[in-house]
Amino acid sequence: MPPSSATLAAPAPARHAASEDLLALLTGTLLAALGLVLFQQAGLVTGGTVGLSLVLHYASPVPLPIALLLVNAPFYGLACLRMGREFTLKTLLAVGLMALFAWLLPQGLAITRIAPIVAAVLGGLLCGVAILVLFRHRASLGGLNVLALYLQERWGWSAGKVQMGLDAAIVLGGGLLVADLPRVLASVLAVVVLNLVLAVNHRPGRYFTG
Structure with missing residues (x-):
């Protein structure tokens, strides 16, 4: 006798508790901020609103944490309209925490030397894992992460x-500002590493609930 549809139906996963979401936000944003500090120390330009924030920081006297907040501000409307209030609030908190950690980390962590290729690989891995953690808890690092996640859920x-x-x-545009071929190539590597982490580990239909 074939199993019924009720038997085949998978049980609905339990939602994350508020404490679990908070821990995930703290973990993800701290990892992302560390990756961002590595990019900054090596003079790299990565993608997304993080990359736009680095470009703004390099091209002006705006501190990096402030640049993160400014660049992400226009995207919260899309997040609220398309992804819901909960997602938007968590993303707003995540961006604020990342900006805070990006300000605090250099005060307690001194990086005297890091090769661009090392910063690209480590920073890309850290930011990729950070985004995965946040996606799993219905949050993001704002900006283009919001757009990318919306397109995945919608289409x-x-x-x-x-x-x-x-x-x-973004990296091609930032490369014109950096005007340093080794750093531009390392920036491209950082983007590839980060997005390979997402492409391999974040598939449609796997991680939307919880």
């Missing part, structure tokens, strides 16, 4: 591939 597009295309445009 089934891979968040990693969407983000990679957008990031390529």
